[in-house]
Amino acid sequence: MSPEEKCDRLALLLSQHGGALALFAAQWTDAADDCVQEALIRLAGQAPWPDNAVAWLYRVVKNQAINQARSGDRRRRHEGLASRLRQEASETGESPVDVGVLAAALEGLEPAQREVLVAKVWGKLTLEQIAEALSSSKSTVHRRYEAALAAMREKLGVTC
Amino acid sequence: MLDNTNKQAGDDSIEQLLGSFSPAPVEIDRDQLMFAAGVRAAQAAAELPALTLGARIGNRVRDRIWPALAMVSTAAALILAVIAWRRPERVVVVDRLVTEQIATNAVPPPSHDSVPQPQLTDDKTPWLDPAMNYVRRREAVLRDGPDALSPPPLAGDVPVSRAIPTQRELLRELPGGFGLQKYQIDSEAWWQSWLNSGERL
Numbered sequence: 215m216s217p218e219e220k221c222d223r224l225a226l227l228l229s230q231h232g233g234a235l236a237l238f239a240a241q242w243t244d245a246a247d248d249c250v251q252e253a254l255i256r257l258a259g260q261a262p263w264p265d266n267a268v269a270w271l272y273r274v275v276k277n278q279a280i281n282q283a284r285s286g287d288r289r290r291r292h293e294g295l296a297s298r299l300r301q302e303a304s305e306t307g308e309s310p311v312d313v314g315v316l317a318a319a320l321e322g323l324e325p326a327q328r329e330v331l332v333a334k335v336w337g338k339l340t341l342e343q344i345a346e347a348l349s350s351s352k353s354t355v356h357r358r359y360e361a362a363l364a365a366m367r368e369k370l371g372v373t374c
Numbered sequence: 375m376l377d378n379t380n381k382q383a384g385d386d387s388i389e390q391l392l393g394s395f396s397p398a399p400v401e402i403d404r405d406q407l408m409f410a411a412g413v414r415a416a417q418a419a420a421e422l423p424a425l426t427l428g429a430r431i432g433n434r435v436r437d438r439i440w441p442a443l444a445m446v447s448t449a450a451a452l453i454l455a456v457i458a459w460r461r462p463e464r465v466v467v468v469d470r471l472v473t474e475q476i477a478t479n480a481v482p483p484p485s486h487d488s489v490p491q492p493q494l495t496d497d498k499t500p501w502l503d504p505a506m507n508y509v510r511r512r513e514a515v516l517r518d519g520p521d522a523l524s525p526p527p528l529a530g531d532v533p534v535s536r537a538i539p540t541q542r543e544l545l546r547e548l549p550g551g552f553g554l555q556k557y558q559i560d561s562e563a564w565w566q567s568w569l570n571s572g573e574r575l
Contacts, residue, residue, distance in 0.1 A: 217415035224411050228404070233397035251402050251410075258411035259418045299395045316395060335392045367388045 220258050223267070228254060231268060233298075234337040235275050240294040241328060242279035249278035272333060272347035295320055299336075311370055319369040327362035330355055469509060 215223075232250060239246035253274040257267060264270040296317035320328055333339045333347065341359070345352045366372075514522040539547075549568075 217412055217419055220415045221408055221412050225404075225408065228400070228402070228407070232400035232402065236400040237397040247401050250400055251407055254407060255410045255414050259414035261418045298398050300398050302394055302396050311391060313395065316392075331392075335389065336395075336397045363388050366392065370388070370391065372388050372391060 215263050217258075220263070223263075224254050224258055227257075227267060227271065231271065231337065234332075235271060237295070237298040237336055238272060238329065238332050239275045239279040240298045241325070241332065242276070243282035244294045245282050246279065246294065246298065249275050249282060252278055266343060266346055268339065269343045269347040272337065272339070272343075273349070276329070276347070315370070319366055322369060323362055323365055327358045327365065330358040331362040331366070334359055467508075471509065 228250075235250045235253070236246040239249040243249060253271050256274060257264070257271060260270075296314050299313050299317060301313060320331070323331065329348065330344055333344045334341070339347070341352050341355050344350075345355045348355065511523070
């Protein structure tokens with residue numbers, strides 16, 4: 215793959231997954247943008263190109279964010295998550311849940327469940343991609359996702 | 375079944391609620407990112423052939439050095455085996471000084487009537503013959519001179535036939551009674567006397 219081709223694909227990945235990657239990194243660090251940028255640059259230097267570039271990016275972003283959290287000042291992470299989420303304009307009107315409440319509910323989840331939920335809901339990754347990104351099995355990812363949904367339903371008071 | 379239906383409905387509602395939120399766009403300088411990514415991609419593309427060439431040479435050496443050493447050692451082992459197989463058998467001569475007198479006095483002669491005597495010598499084992507023993511013959515030569523190497527006289531009255539006459543016999547056969555002079559040979563004087571005698575005519 216030529217360098218020009220790599221840059222084109224990086225631009226596409228950035229536009230499609232940049233926000234979700236930053237939200238994913240915000241679970242561990244406040245410097246989520248730096249983590250995403252560094253992961254994209256590292257992806258440009260990969261030869262050969264990874265088979266599943268999206269899963270590879272999520273794995274690298276997670277490692278970068280954990281390293282950032284260890285080395286830098288740790289801020290309140292729920293503020294980071296809240297700043298990374300925004301409410302979509304909906305035809306049905308205002309959402310019954312505030313962004314801060316949602317971020318606090320996310321913060322209350324177990325880390326393993328939260329990262330699966332973020333990757334599945336906002337990253338639009340499949341269970342196979344999440345399993346590859348988190349170096350886990352598909353069944354484990356599915357179980358964590360179900361547990362995260364149940365916990366969020368309870369925290370946000372969503373009834374059936 | 376009902377639980378599964380309710381659970382599915384609950385999952386859908388919470389997923390719809392979560393889906394009503396979206397991640398904020400990432401705040402990254404796109405131009406800077408593309409520049410850094412292009413530099414990194416170009417570096418990777420430039421380093422790849424060199425690494426490939428070095429890795430290729432290293433792999434070639436590493437893949438061939440051990441088979442080559444194994445072949446050399448195998449060939450050396452085969453050559454040594456052939457040399458050892460074709461080498462003549464080593465003959466070791468051991469000098470054993472055996473005194474016949476002591477042996478005859480120490481060991482009483484066996485009774486020839488009661489015990490059958492084994493055949494010690496034959497054509498295939500001449501070295502077992504005491505008369506052909508190297509040590510004894512060497513002692514005889516040292517004691518009696520080269521004449522001791524003459525073959526032993528045959529038993530009985532069988533005359534000895536010689537195909538080649540000796541020097542003494544040839545001298546005796548010369549005309550003019552020259553053989554009686556017993557080795558006092560002066561070739562010039564003999565030729566003169568022989569020519570003057572006229573016997574050649």
